[in-house]
Amino acid sequence: MKRLIVAMFALAVGVFIFSAAFAEMKTTTFQVSANVIPSCTVSTARVNFGDSISGTANVSATGNVIVNCSSGTTYEIGLNEGLNYASPYRHVSDGSGNSISYLLNKWLFPFPEEWGNSCTTNSYPSGSCYSGNTATGSDQSYTVFGLLRLSAHPGSPAGTYSDTVTVEVQY
DSSP: OHHHHHHHHHHHHHHHHHHTTOOOOOOOOOOOOOOOOOEEEEEEEOOOOOOOOSSSSSEEEEEEEEEOOOOOEEEEEOOOOOTOBBBEEEEEEEEOEEEEEEEEEEOSSSSEEEOOOSSSSSOOOBOOOEEEOOOSOOEEEEEEHHHHOOOGGGTSSSSOOOOOOEEOOOE
């Protein structure tokens, strides 16, 4: 019985000491933050004029520029002059010195407007960028309207003609 009384006394003293040690509480707060920066990705579907006959009517084709930016981000899309530019047109080339001019337009109606490379420093002389875009956070597709000017190049030799155009998204 004595042992039980001593054990209970020790337990009571321990509880008292423990509760006295934690008699006060202090609190503070801390901030949790994140900075989501604007970001964009861009992909393309090429403009392919297909099989054409030299000197015949002009040939139309379309491609796409697909942009996906953080929601609410404003951006501009530019297309550079390509690798085979010769004023005032972009050109596809067969790699042997032969070329055929072409246009890349932002839209066709009411009047075609050529798609240039920059909204701020328009170094491609006959076009302007695609401006005033606001991102939704999902893919946004822009049609590229191509026109191969075959009628302006009668007698162009048969062959595979190509060009590479760089898409620039500024945000």
